[in-house]
Amino acid sequence: MTTPVRAVPAVRAGDRPGLTQRPPGFRELFLQLEYVRLVRRGVQDLRTRGRLLQYLVGTDLKRTHADTVMGQVWWLIDPFFSMAIYSVLVTVVFQRSIVDAPLFLFTAILPWQWFQTSLIDATTSVTARGNLIRQIQFPKIVLPAASTLAGAITFGFGLISLAALYLLYPSHLSPWLLALPVVAAVQYVFTLALAILFSGVNTFYRDVQNLLRHVVRIWFYASPAIYSVTALQGSLFKYVLSLNPFTYLLTSYRNIAYYGTAPDWVGLLSVLLLSLVLLAFSIWVFKRIETGFAKIL
């Protein structure tokens, strides 16, 4: 189809790193420059294609639950069901006495579900558009980005159900809840970084999408979602948790929404820095392999 007019520097094979040989002597230096160039171009792709992102997000949101009677209401109902199940599991089966367990669980399950669905949807976002990729030239990086944005909006709607829960547990409300956008923003950057990486790699190795489901499930239990970090004092598992970014994210959510205390600022900042580094790496990988998508799909 139509590609936008470009003031044409010729497209040359050598422009594509990874597919041709570089002069070995300058390899290190070249890689560095190339790295910066590709990351910048990836960011530029996202910034200049705002309208495409907007339409894609809209389409994504319409597609989920399109054929259901209750439609978008499922966004509110889904996390409630998970919360109910885990409430029963934790309080009845495991006999844990947690004060106001439903709220305790909900404050972690809601952001976790956002992460999980965003990541799984985004991972297949490129392969799902194979038809279009073979016909129109566009920056493919908008696809995982749109998936995660749609997930973020769904999460925003899910907050309505959190608000509803406060009608039952008003004593947990505190001004710290206003810090929620900050915590969510850190989580978003982390999710986006993984989404871009996985969607690119999944195009070449469809194993990623299968493996991911299992990894995410294990990850959930390795995160303090249905238990708290303090419950593990003295356990070696604590050290595993300390390596998990979601430990800091979920702890922060729980602090502001359940305990009414400050989020784990240091933990959040560390996760943010890690996410930004990961994001740059993901964009670089994605831009490097992007040119091969049309051949594979």
Place this chain on the structure above:
Amino acid sequence: MPRSAYAIDVQDLGIRYNLHLTRRTTIKGSLAEWVGRRQRDEHYFWALRHVTFRIEHGESIGVLGPNGAGKSTLLLALAGILAPDEGSISVHGRVSSLLTLGAGFEMEVSGRENIALIGAFMGIRRRVMRDLTPSIIEFADIGPFIDAPVRTYSSGMRARLGFSIATAIAPDILLLDEVLGTGDEEFRTRSQQRIRDLVDRARAIVLVTHDLNSVAEYCSRSLLMEKGRVVFEGPTAEAVEFYKDRIRKRKAQVAEEAAARAAAGLPAPMSLDELTAAASEPGARDGDVLRAGSLDTLTSPGQPG
């Protein structure tokens, strides 16, 4: 001489497919390869190699050749969808190939929203797209369905909408892959008219076809491709003769082999069609991406018999 004297300037173009990846191997298979491999050429299939040609503004060029010759890959490369692995392509002007967009539709949203979405994918400005939308809808002729989800459309409606979007903007450089047998008789007539309009307005045309009559009608110059290479470039009449000659020789050769086999008491060999089909490599996807329709639609009016 500035480069821009040419609408398309292709120098030593090579495009290769990694056979292991196109086979959709899993990590396991790929690791096994990777452990024991030095990147050797046998891992690659060159769909195009050492392809060099130029098209001047105002020129129409035909691309001829059997299945698997790399014609469709060439169009994908000219459209910017496949990047060169060797050599260079420079294109001056807005390129458009008439593709079967129907397959890329988003099923759950309306036709109108799909128009906007595909416009955004193509990078067309919002205002331009807004101005074009009424005429796209009118040409697609799908009535009130335009606001219904595309999932409810018949295949004909999808094809009409896809064609209508694909042809909405007149490109400077038109890439044609033997379009287009879309829809019923009435729509086919209108779509032929529209293609003729685009052809008239385009500054350069690349026409890929098997139809030796249409190429003579449209293109003064032609390339003949075989196995990813240009084997002949020149006036269309000569290219066609050259091609026919190749086919004749090939047939004679096949017949000869058949006779030899028969004499030796071996089973009958494949027909020429089967032979060419077998020759088309997995990576080439010839006729897959840019779906081949009936060729004669392009050449009307005065359809050749």
